[in-house]
Amino acid sequence: MQKLRWRGVAAAALVVGIAFTGLAIAPNQAEAGELAILTWEGYADSAITQKFEDETGCVISRTYVGSNDEFPAKLAAGSSIYDAVSPSVDTTGILAKMGVVEPIAIEMLTHWDDIYEGFQTHPSVTGGEGWMPPEGTVWAAPYSWGSIAWMYRSDKFDTPPDSIEIFWDPAYKGKLSIWDDKTNIYAVARYLFGRDTNVYDLSDEQLAQVRDKLIEAKPQMRKYWATAGELVNLFANGEVIFSNTWGGYQSALLIEQGIPMVEFLPKEKADGWQDAWQIVKGTPNMECAKKFVTYMESPHAQCQMSLTMGYSMANATAAKECLTPEMYETLHQGDWTYIKDLDFWQEPIRVDKMVETWNAVKAAQ
Numbered sequence: 473m474q475k476l477r478w479r480g481v482a483a484a485a486l487v488v489g490i491a492f493t494g495l496a497i498a499p500n501q502a503e504a505g506e507l508a509i510l511t512w513e514g515y516a517d518s519a520i521t522q523k524f525e526d527e528t529g530c531v532i533s534r535t536y537v538g539s540n541d542e543f544p545a546k547l548a549a550g551s552s553i554y555d556a557v558s559p560s561v562d563t564t565g566i567l568a569k570m571g572v573v574e575p576i577a578i579e580m581l582t583h584w585d586d587i588y589e590g591f592q593t594h595p596s597v598t599g600g601e602g603w604m605p606p607e608g609t610v611w612a613a614p615y616s617w618g619s620i621a622w623m624y625r626s627d628k629f630d631t632p633p634d635s636i637e638i639f640w641d642p643a644y645k646g647k648l649s650i651w652d653d654k655t656n657i658y659a660v661a662r663y664l665f666g667r668d669t670n671v672y673d674l675s676d677e678q679l680a681q682v683r684d685k686l687i688e689a690k691p692q693m694r695k696y697w698a699t700a701g702e703l704v705n706l707f708a709n710g711e712v713i714f715s716n717t718w719g720g721y722q723s724a725l726l727i728e729q730g731i732p733m734v735e736f737l738p739k740e741k742a743d744g745w746q747d748a749w750q751i752v753k754g755t756p757n758m759e760c761a762k763k764f765v766t767y768m769e770s771p772h773a774q775c776q777m778s779l780t781m782g783y784s785m786a787n788a789t790a791a792k793e794c795l796t797p798e799m800y801e802t803l804h805q806g807d808w809t810y811i812k813d814l815d816f817w818q819e820p821i822r823v824d825k826m827v828e829t830w831n832a833v834k835a836a837q
Contacts, residue, residue, distance in 0.1 A: 505528070505529060505530045505531070505757050505759060505760040506530065506531055506533070506555075506757055506760065507530045507531065507532045507533070507555050507556065507757055507760040507761060507764055508532075508533045508535070508553060508554050508555050508556075508757075509532060509533070509534055509535070509554065509555065509556045509557065509558070509764075510535050510536075510537060510542075510543065510546060510547075510554045510556075510557040510558070511534060511535070511536065511537070511556075511557065511558040512536065512537060512558060512747070513536045513699055513700050513701070514700070514721070514780065514781050515558055515615075515616075515747075515777070515781070516532055516534050517776075517780045517781075519776050519779070519780045520768075520773055520776040520777050520780055521773075523767075523772055523773075524763070524764060524767045524773070528760065528763050528764075528767075530757075530760035530763065530764065532764075535554070536699070538652065538653075538698035538699050539651075539652060539653040539654075539698070540559050540560050540562060540563040540653070541563075541653070541654065541827060543557055543559040543563050543566075543567060544563065544566050544567060544570060544572075547567060547570065547572040547573075547752065548570065548572070552752075552754070552755075552756075554752050554755075555751070555752055555755040555757045555758075555760065555761045555764075556749055556750065556751055556752060556755075556761045556764055556765060557573070557749070557750050557752060558615060558747050558748065558749050558750070559612075559747065559748070559750065560745050560746060560747050560748075560817055561594050561596040561597060561612065561745075561746045561747075561748060561816075561817055561818070561819075562596070562672075562817035562818055562819050562820065563596075563819070564596045564597065564611055564612040564748055564750060565595065565596035565599075565600055565603070565611070565819045566819060566823065567611075567750060568596075568599070568603060568605070568611040568612075568750075569603055571753065572752065572753050573611065573612075573750040573751060573752060573753055574750075574751040574752070574753050574754075574755075575605040575606055575609035575610065575611055576609055576610050576611070576612070576613060576750075576751060576765065577608060577609055578608050578609060578610060579608070580762060580765075580766060581610070581613055581765070581766055581769060582766055582769075582770075583766070583769040583770055583771070583787055583789075583790075584769070586769075586787045586788060586789035586790065587614050587769065587786050587787060587788065588614070588786060588788045591614040591617070591746055591786050592610075592614070594614075594746065594816075595818075595819075596611070596612065596818070596819055597610055597611060597612045597614060597748060598610050598611070599611055600819070611750065612748035612749065612750050613748055613749045613750075613765045613766075613768065613769055614746060614747075614748045614769070614786035615747050615748050615749055615768055615769070615774075615777070615785075615786055616746070616747050616777055616778075616781070616783040616784065616785060616786060617744065617745060617746040617747070617783070617784050617785075617786060617816075618718065618719040618720055618744070618745060618783045618784055619719035619737065619742050619743065619744055619745070619814050620651075620655060620659075620716055620717070620718070620719065620742055620743035620744075620745060621716070621717055621719040621720075621735045621736060621737055621742055622636065622714070622715070622716050622717065622735070622736055622737075622738055622742070623714070623715060623716075623717045623722070623723045623733055623734060623735045623736070624713055624714040624715075624733070624734055624736075625707065625713040625714075625731065625732060625733060626732040626733065626734045627732050628647075628713040629713075632734065632736075633714065633736075633738075634736065634738060634739050635663075635738050635739050635740060636659055636660070636663055636738050636740060637663070638692075638714055639660075639689040639692055640685075640688060640689055640692070641692070642691075642692075644692055644713070644714065645691055645692050646691075646692065646693075646694050647692070647694060647711075647712055647713050647714065648689075648692045648693050648694065648712060648713070648714050648715065649693060649694050649695050649696070649697050649703065649706055649711075649712040649714070649715040650693060650696060650697070650715060650716055651696070651697055651698075651703075651715075651716050652696035652697060652698045652834070653830070654826045654827055654829070654830040655743055655817070656686060656716075656830065656833075657671070657674070657679070657682050657686075657826055657829055657830060658671040658672075658743055658815065659716070659738075659740065659742075659743070660682045660685050660686055661674055661678065661682050662740040662741050662815070663685075663740045664678075664681055664682065664685060665678065667739070667740050667741040668741075671815065672817075672818045672819070672820045672821060673820070673821040673822075674825075674826075676825070679825060679826075679829045682829065683829050683832055683833055686833040687832075687833055687836040690833075690836065694706065694711050694712045695711075695712070696834065697715065700718060700721060700722050700725070703715060703717065703722050704722050704725050704726055707722075707726050707731060707733070708726060708729055708731060717735065718783075719735060719742075719783075720735070720781075720782035720783060720784075720803070721781055721782050721783065723735045724782050737813060737814075741813065741814070741815050742813075742814055742815070743814065743815055743816075743817060744811070744814030744815060744816035744817065745816070745817050746786070746816060746817070748786075749764070749765045749768050750765075751765060769786065769787055770787075770790075771787060771789070771790035771793065771794060774786070774787040774790045774791070774794075775790055775794040775795070778791075778795065778799070778803060782803075783803075784803045784804055784805055785803075785805070788805070788806070791803070791805040791806070792805075792806075
């Protein structure tokens with residue numbers, strides 16, 4: 473299902489009550505500081521964060537990642553250079569177990585009661601078995617959610633694709649692309665073993681079959697893309713015509729350029745993702761980090777994130793209050809039929825084996 477990105481459309485025509493208060497901090501209470509964040513491209517766009525910086529005096533510097541595997545790698549290499557991070561929930565628990573992030577007091581999250589209950593109770597938000605945080609705390613503050621959908625240039629297909637089976641069709645050799653990320657394993661596992669397969673707990677034999685199937689698809693691939701901009705350029709330049717995508721984002725950027733794009737969920741089922749903010753353990757900028765994590769759940773930040781990125785928001789109350797009916801429907805806020813048809817990410821049982829498998833695919837000749 474195609475989603476739209478709302479940047480460039482007058483907010484007054486789309487949003488009701490967008491000027492929600494983010495933090496209850498008057499300008500004369502602002503306290504200067506720094507905040508180094510490790511995040512996804514666009515998540516700290518000035519349209520989202522300018523209000524925070526103006527109110528708090530905390531100045532944001534941004535470092536971007538292209539996959540969730542970069543979060544543990546970068547924090548293990550030197551977590552002290554970051555203050556806050558925004559991994560997906562298949563990675564928030566990994567960071568907690570590594571001891572590189574702080575538990576967050578629920579009372580600090582002033583908008584916690586407005587967050588979708590299913591996001592509040594995710595084991596990598598509240599703490600899984602064997603690593604529960606102190607009572608009354610969470611490990612991650614839910615921020616956004618969406619799908620890892622698939623998209624294609626509609627002018628290049630006589631029959632619209634409805635499956636990833638196109639991976640192995642020689643007619644599309646060199647015209648396909650997939651994200652440089654281990655989650656491709658999930659898509660191919662569902663293709664091979666059925667849409668209801670528990671893709672987060674695959675056996676060695678299953679992983680070997682997925683590896684071999686992905687290697688078989690390599691001749692079809694023009695490139696494994698790493699950033700949103702890279703994929704947009706591949707489509708815009710006519711190099712690729714089919715890829716997975718961060719649902720609602722890259723396709724809309726291409727549509728803005730006049731390129732005919734269609735986004736869809738394959739019959740094998742699609743991944744669902746939830747991203748959340750975490751505070752890096754021992755940050756010297758703790759006050760700015762706490763204020764920032766709280767702010768990013770606020771109605772203002774949530775609505776601006778949806779406007780800017782085209783992603784769905786974690787704050788259910790804000791979604792109802794600030795989105796027009798058209799936007800609410802387009803972003804699938806409260807659309808439980810759509811949500812239930814997504815396979816929301818979880819921490820893999822053997823994440824090291826997943827990474828090893830994906831690296832073996834990339835290394836294959």
